[in-house]
Amino acid sequence: MKNSRIIRTLAQKLLPFIFLFGFYLTFHGHLSPGGGFQGGVVIATAIILLTLSYGIKETENRFKEKHLSVLEKLAILAFIFLGLLGIFFGYPFLKNFLPLGQRGCIASAGLMIPLNLVISIKVAAGMTGIFYALVKYRGEI
Amino acid sequence: MKKYYYIVLLIIMTILIIGSISPEYGNPRNMDYINYYLEHGVQDTGAINLVASIYLDYRAYDTLIETVVLFMAVIGVTFILSKGK
């Protein structure tokens, strides 16, 4: 699996398109089926494709384990911070207080777009972390 | 030998359950809650996707605990497969 030049070239060329599709599913979460969880899993699939075609050492040079773990924890704290932001302005916790725009546009539905973004980052970092931990295990007891 | 008893029990349960359930198919009972979400969903939240408006606006607290469940799965896997000394 490691010495196939076709798969390596194709995986490297397809990577930005898979990221783009994942962000499309995330940002159109309130207009069509999709949302944070679905987009995050698609983004994690891109990094898994890179791992399967190049090997774990080269992929970890680009997407480091430490950065992904810090990103995941920051995403959960950002979710809680977005909920507390409503309390600073006088609304209940996690209430949709940003202006609801015109129906059908991307810039509508208040607090849903930042929440979708944060959830997608967290799910992508989590799935990649699980995959790295399963691949890097070398039989120590 | 005990395994064969379980399998025979499973086959009998399957035949009985599949033969006996015939729902009045296609009419949910409590239409009041569903009608509230279908009528006021768009004007309360501004999102067209009603499923997203349920799990991100009316019940956003469950989604917060959901992400914590996924975080616990990552902690569990990382701890089990770590190189302890």
Added chain:
Amino acid sequence: MTPINISLLLFMIGLYGVISKNNLIKKIIGLAIINASVVLFFIAIGYRESGLAPIMSRSEAVDSANKIFVNPIPQALMLTAIVVSISLTAVALALVVKIYSKYKTLDVQKLYEE
């Protein structure tokens, strides 16, 4: 054979896999099949006759003209169920990796004798 009957059949197939297979990985696959059957059951409950997907249209005039929509509540609950299924499979597979690295076998009968 409505989807509710098919979901019960899938549940029984998954339960058969958990009970009577001797390999640990096949037992975990049976667990994942059981989770999928529960998700199918909940979504199949909320179906209405000739109903559309619960996504409204962009303009206001087309909408709410006597359209019948499918129940959107179980679909929002099943997102949580799918995430629970993922985390269960992940932790179970991590435990299986540890078991194999210590005992060098995945057979349940041989593991009972250890």
